[in-house]
Amino acid sequence: MSRIPFVDGWSVGPKLGAFEARDDSTASVPVHLPHDALRDLPRSADSVQGVHSGYIPGGVFEYTKTFEAPAEWRDKTVRVEFEGVYRDATVFVNGDFAAHEANGYAAFVVDLDPFLRLGEVNTISVEARVHRDSRWYTGGGIYRPVHLLVDDPVHLALDGTLVVSRDIDDERAILEVSTRVENRTRYTATRRLTWTVTDDDGAIAATGTSPVTVLPGGDAVARVRLAVDSPRLWGPDSPHRYRVRALLDDGGTPTDETTTAHGIRRLQLDTRHGLRVNGVSVDLRGACIHHDNGPLGAVSIADAEDRRVRLLREAGFNAIRSAHNPASRALLEACDAHGMLVMDELTDVWTKSKTAFDSSIGFEERWRRDVAALVAKDANHPSVILYSIGNEILELATPHGATWSRRIAEEFRTLDPTRFVTNGINGIIANLGRMADAMAEAAASDPNTMMAGMGEQMARMNSSALVTESTEESAAVLDVVGFNYADSRYDLDAELFPNRVIVGSETFPDRIASLWSDVRRLPHVIGDFTWTGWDYIGEAGIGRVDYTDAEGYTPTGTAGPFPYLLAQCGDIDITGHRLPASYYREIAFGLRSEPVIAVHRPAHHGRPVAKTPWSWDDVVSSWTWDAPAGSPVTVDVYADADEVELLLDGEVVGRVTVGAPRALVARFETEYRPGALTAVASAGGAEVARTSLATAGRPLLSARAERDEIAADGIGYVEITIADDQGTLHCDRDRPVAVEVTGGELAGLGSARARTEESYGSSSATTFDGRVLAIVRAGSPGEIRVTATAEGFAPATAVIAVR
Template identity: 75%
Template sequence: MIRVPFHDGWSVGPKLGAFESRTEATAAVPVTLPHDALRDLPRSAESGQGVHAGYIPGGVFEYVRQFEVPLEWADKSVRIEFEGVYRDATVFLNGDFAAHEHNGYAAFVVDADPFLRFGEENTISVEARVHRDSRWYTGGGIYRPVHLVVADPVHIALDGTTATTADIDGERAVVEIATIVENDTRHTATRRVRWAIADADGADVASGNAPITVLPGHSATARLRVAVENPRLWGPDSPHLYRVRTELADAAGVVVDEDETRLGIRRLQLDAARGLRINGESVDLRGACIHHDNGPLGAISVADAEQRRVRRLKDAGFNAIRSAHNPASRALLDACDLHGMLVMDELADVWTKSKTAFDGSVGFDERWRGDVAALVVKDRTHPSVILYSIGNEILELATPHGATWSRRLAEEFRRLDPTRFVTNGINGIIANLGHLAEIAASDPNTMMADMGEQMALMNASPFITDSIEESAAVLDVVGFNYADSRYDLDAELFPNRVIVGSETFPDRIASLWADVRRLPHVIGDFTWTGWDYIGEAGIGRVDYTDAPGYEPTGTAGPFPYLLAQCGDIDITGHRLPASFYREIAYGLRAEPAIAVHRPQHHGRPVAKTPWSWDDVVSSWSWDVEPGSAVTVDVYADAEEVELLVDGVSIGRSAVGSPRALIARFETTYRRGELTAIAYRDGAEIGRSSLRSAADPVLTVRAEGSEMSADGVGYVEITIADADGVLLCDADRLVSVTVSGGSLAGIGSGRARTEESFGADAVTTFDGRALAIVRADPTADQVRISVTADGLEPADAVFAVRQASSSSRPDIIAV
């Protein structure tokens, strides 16, 4: 099989009518895939997609590429594999319709054979449409990888090998391997399938083979059961991976096709008394909901970006992610396999009732089986995936017909993959929007509560208990969005029910995690969100209500808000104070963490949403007058905290106010070293410090010494002193030039901005910015040079590592 990336040589422009010609304004521009057609479009307050997409407009786009088809391919099977095109992808080959895929997150394969012209140049075009079809930023176009696949007419199906391990003990694991072989010829074909399982060092630990006969125009499945002795198990703390190598040989023993499949040997167990167990050990899910965009790159999915994101989430204390509200990319799942990150992979945000004007509800009743199959085929080789989520806050879930859909979807997942658990993100309020008055009447206190408390109280009402019972009963794990009020209640009402907090408010993690530890039937918590994202703009912002022209806008952030501003980690990958608070709540951090409220806003009235954190920064470098009032929070799992400036105590404060795990101090600002010491039973249990920065220096740091020729490299840009201490109040415009490559994206953590990710300059935020680069095809190094007014220029260099023949580790090219 020849399986190569199909990423170069494309152009994209707005889709024109049949009788229109391109002008200078509509000219197509060259691009490299994956590509986000929306990211660089001009934003405005009048954008039709509005706050959902961060005021980035939609559109209809056409990608075009020419490619040579050699004569020797005439007796081969030629396919083009798309991992994701957003949305309503329509593919034409040499002007003829070849395929359509409505789902913007589903992989699909185009059978190119009927359309190709052998021995000459061929043209492929792909149309994609994005318009008011989502509640978040989707991106648009061919935003996930594409591969050209050339194989023998009798070949292994794409994603055709699965390996499962239901029978595991301390001495061996029985691996059940199944490989689908397809026959595109007019004759019956008999072949032999050979398998070998290799460990991480490449040594074969088990093997076997079997003959297979495939009728013309059909497929058949070859199977093997083989034992791996003394298996090394895959788990969150030890993600050991094996490889299953599959060969297809003809009658003479010549290998005509080959692929590799990742295998993680692990055992899942689940019950209300013991919770979730992996390989016999109890695991509580320290979960992060994440959206699929990659910040300054837009919506594109590339391996380097997904690896970096998963590593940083893991370093921040998370051991699980929820792919909200759509199926995860292959690259993200590969990263989770490698780093031991558990995954809840989600099918959809809507079923048959719409949430936006042109969303996926249209035609769902006809497409749903294909959507489920596409997700399962992608996920079933990934040990990181332990939960399939059939939906999120589904509108019709509380009706009899909605319960029928719940059962239908859950059973289809089980039919296709019985090795994983099924859940659903249930919000009883969303499912009962037409009955809010009845719910509130059952508990008048709900109308006196704030939004977060109101949601919790309503979700625990008897009305919602009854209305969601059937839809919850079809699940292995009941996911509750903002309904921790049900945790103790359901232990009494439904003693066999297993629950996960599938979406929760970020500032309640201390009590939420205490519930997870206290209640065995509650197996984890997924905060909204672990990583900030584009769209749902300003949902987690902090407003100062005395600002000129301030008007309450609910949870929607007014233009020019671009980012949600609700992640523990910002879009550049920088951990915010909320992340350290969560790490302390999880019991993973002994040292206190210091968070300083911006002194220039001291005393001003604020408005927050349930997804907001305080407007704080871990810094003691401020451009305010000495003696200015400042509020300092110290996060600590302690009884009290002492605060010192330059070694002089300014007092002690009890932990627990204004929230659990926080000690608050009112003091004044002066340059120096700020130190927090945490105490329990009168003894010090940890300390941490912040120091004021000296004169600013522009610093540019490449993350790693090399980058892949087919990947991206990350460059951190900071305004800091010579020792690396950031200056929060010294933000300025930084300009970036790249030699040996190109700028793939640039940005900062600033949520309210009119700057573009596609520019060559950006204003730092709290002293930080991020540049992302691609290498030129022939470059052996990439140099990034950065300038800023008043500071000495700085640069960084990547050596370029040549790309492998395949961008996916589970299939090789031969």
């Protein structure tokens, strides 16, 4: 079986009524899939989706494509596979209804055979609806890849090969391989299946064969147990994979084949050793992430997903939580390749809604199909170790909610008993009806705002007898109990529930030092997932820092006022740039000895601020500021040390004990003067490590491609900066940059500025802290040239070869 890309020749426009005709304002425009129909819509403060989507509106969209159906397809089976359409996808072929899929994250297949006009041009159309159906930015339309499947009537089923390795030792691993064959003919068919396991160098590691007979209109599963000698295991530090080829033949003539990647690995879980992968205890250094890809919008493209996973891995994370929806295939493939462990999440709601038109509508009828779709997608990915059945489910603390917990958990175990089941439990959210009326009223409109103001009271409530008793049954059905913002339960549950394994499924970013100490101290706590590892569109301003003396300032809780677009709470910003919080976390993880200098913006020195629990300080790792010499400035140094000495051009500024205002931080009050700022960390009286920041020289506009070469169907990233000739950025000289692309297409352009009215679909953008990111899509082999221009600077060009 081969998936043929079905991504060109599409157009999209607003869905019209049956008696409406298109005009210039509603005309369809050509697009290349995957495509996000929401990203470039005009934003406004009164957008019906509001702060949840970053003030980007929803809509109803219609995609259309015409294609030839050659006469030779008469003896074939023809289908189209959609990896994801957000949301409520309705598919028509030649004007006739063909399929409907309500779940915006589930892959589905449309059988074209009943509708095709062979030897003619055919039309397929897909409708998608987005309207107040999520608490974050979902994007809209056909945002994941589409494939055409043209097969013999007797063929290998889509995702029909499953490889499981349970019996593993140093001598050999037994691969249990099952392959499903489908028969669309009117006759019984007998075929032969041959399986071949190869290593990454092409060497054959095992083979097997079996005949399989399939009755008309049915399917049959063929199985084999294959021994791989001296197996190379898949793990976080050595993500080795084998390839399992299934070949179907008819009397010696090959008729279909598929290749499935497989990582051989052992998972163990208990309260003594925590999580073990291949016998080695692993603490999950986790990042929650949403599914959008920054300036690209909510599209899943293999190169973008691979880049995100690679950068998260380089920042010290070894696990991600796909919040609060199933991950894309491309993301899981990247996690397999980079050794990133995955918690894949089913949904944000069950039967009780959080927004007006969310997926709680119809959940009781659809949930088994949703679980099956997630498992079918994940089953062959060694990176997936945890299935999460939900996030902060409202009904979880009731008897009926516990029944749903058990029902969904058992469905996962029935379909895939090889992985562990968890759930992101928030005991406060689950008990809103039993908490104080004031808290319930606040949470009804915005649960995040409620949580932002509660502090220590929230910790006490999460460890209360009410939460303990009301969530016990829902927690008991899980292999790993996920707690959102409930680290106050870690020690308590070791006493109350000695067999309970816990993961911090969602935690506040500024508490990582104490949270990670808990993970290291308590064997039954297997990891921590921060909110969030990577910034995202929507939940706008949830992690912002407000200066409360600003004219017209009005407190708005976690809801950032228009024109906030981004959440502004990631360790890594929307462009892929690591922020000071990321380096602080790396130090807290024990992965970094070099200190980090984080400078509070001198222009705001001394101003009062308001933050949320998801905020970091408004700091930048820079000593280049448009501020007069002698301006007061606050400098933080992050270090795993006893003391830090700060020097400016070799002169001692001060020496401060580490630990204030928070763990691993030394804070200095000094004055800004251009030069070289150096931090020296010491422990036990001896220097541990040092780091420096230098003031930038003459500013230049530069453009640098992350990779000099990309594939013809790939995308490339170009960082455009205002910096000196050594690459040191000018943070206070931001200005609009225009970008022109030849030999390819500008797919997205934007900066990390959270509060902006600029569009990622524009050809110009204003730098933020000296940088902006251009993303280009390759066409045919050749060369892409990306030229940036800005007033007062010479143009800058980056060149990418397309192979």
